[in-house]
Amino acid sequence: MTRGANLAMAEREIPFYQPLGEECALFEHAYRRRLPLLLKGPTGCGKTRFVTHMAARLGRACYTVACHDDLTAADLTGRYLLRGGDTVWVDGPLTRAVREGAICYLDEVVEARKDVTVVLHPLTDDRRVLPLERTGELLEASEGFMLVVSYNPGYQNILKNLKPSTRQRFLALEFGFPPPELETAIVARESGLAKERCAALVRLAHRLRELKEQDLEEGVSTRLLVYCATLISAGVSPDFAVRTALIEPLTDDPDVKAGLLEVVRAAYG
Numbered sequence: 035m036t037r038g039a040n041l042a043m044a045e046r047e048i049p050f051y052q053p054l055g056e057e058c059a060l061f062e063h064a065y066r067r068r069l070p071l072l073l074k075g076p077t078g079c080g081k082t083r084f085v086t087h088m089a090a091r092l093g094r095a096c097y098t099v100a101c102h103d104d105l106t107a108a109d110l111t112g113r114y115l116l117r118g119g120d121t122v123w124v125d126g127p128l129t130r131a132v133r134e135g136a137i138c139y140l141d142e143v144v145e146a147r148k149d150v151t152v153v154l155h156p157l158t159d160d161r162r163v164l165p166l167e168r169t170g171e172l173l174e175a176s177e178g179f180m181l182v183v184s185y186n187p188g189y190q191n192i193l194k195n196l197k198p199s200t201r202q203r204f205l206a207l208e209f210g211f212p213p214p215e216l217e218t219a220i221v222a223r224e225s226g227l228a229k230e231r232c233a234a235l236v237r238l239a240h241r242l243r244e245l246k247e248q249d250l251e252e253g254v255s256t257r258l259l260v261y262c263a264t265l266i267s268a269g270v271s272p273d274f275a276v277r278t279a280l281i282e283p284l285t286d287d288p289d290v291k292a293g294l295l296e297v298v299r300a301a302y303g
């Protein structure tokens with residue numbers, strides 16, 4: 035295979051990620067030194083893309099779990115299931131990652147039930163073990179295993195916070211919305227829309243985000259900007275694309291919506 039073909043294949047396999055700072059080098063240090071990583075930041079700002087990109091760069095599989103308030107330790111570790119009359123043990127995603135040496139990414143980890151932290155603790159200190167009570171195994175994490183978790187401090191409330199004894203087992207990286215030139219590059223690359231048109235959408239997003247503090251739980255995400263640009267690129271009128279991608283998903287409150295539309299009108303005249 036030619037060098038060009040090799041490069042083309044590598045690019046196909048590694049999801050595009052636009053670095054915002056030194057986070058890629060930091061991830062690699064953490065991976066090599068077997069340190070777990072916590073990503074903090076608003077929804078849709080690139081946390082998941084960062085993890086899948088780094089996993090591909092490091093040649094590791096990546097198992098992502100979106101945590102929710104019904105998620106139990108058994109959903110992560112595994113359970114006995116009936117298969118053709120036999121009871122067989124089936125590994126959950128965390129156990130698979132531990133056995134195979136893959137990256138396990140737990141999105142919105144604060145949502146998970148309390149018993150989940152119990153299985154994470156021995157995995158996130160120098161023991162790197164996963165006790166499987168049901169099978170009586172004590173699994174030692176394989177070489178390439180890494181645990182990455184994320185949470186959105188914006189949704190945080192007093193009941194749903196990580197305990198210091200959990201937080202202080204992780205290195206932590208803070209994510210935010212990218213600066214305008216980088217966000218423009220991301221939106222253009224992801225949507226295929228011309229750069230100048232993406233730059234105008236990014237400027238609009240900045241104005242909409244200024245409203246966030248007063249009226250919205252969270253500002254418009256990079257993800258929504260990509261959706262908006264994708265619609266425009268597909269031929270949807272910019273007005274309708276902005277309304278369906280940048281206004282309606284943010285709020286149901288008619289007054290807040292009117293405020294957002296005012297910002298759009300002021301920006302586009």
Ligand SMILES: Nc1ncnc2c1ncn2[C@@H]1O[C@H](COP(=O)(O)OP(=O)(O)OP(=O)(O)O)[C@@H](O)[C@H]1O
Binds near residue numbers: 051077082186212
């Ligand atoms: N730095 C970036 N490089 C490339 N794409 C990005 C970047 N930041 C955001 N995106 C785009 O935004 C989309 C949403 O990002 P992603 O799914 O990683 O968000 P997230 O922070 O994990 O959100 P959530 O917390 O809701 O899971 C991506 O699919 C991608 O199109």
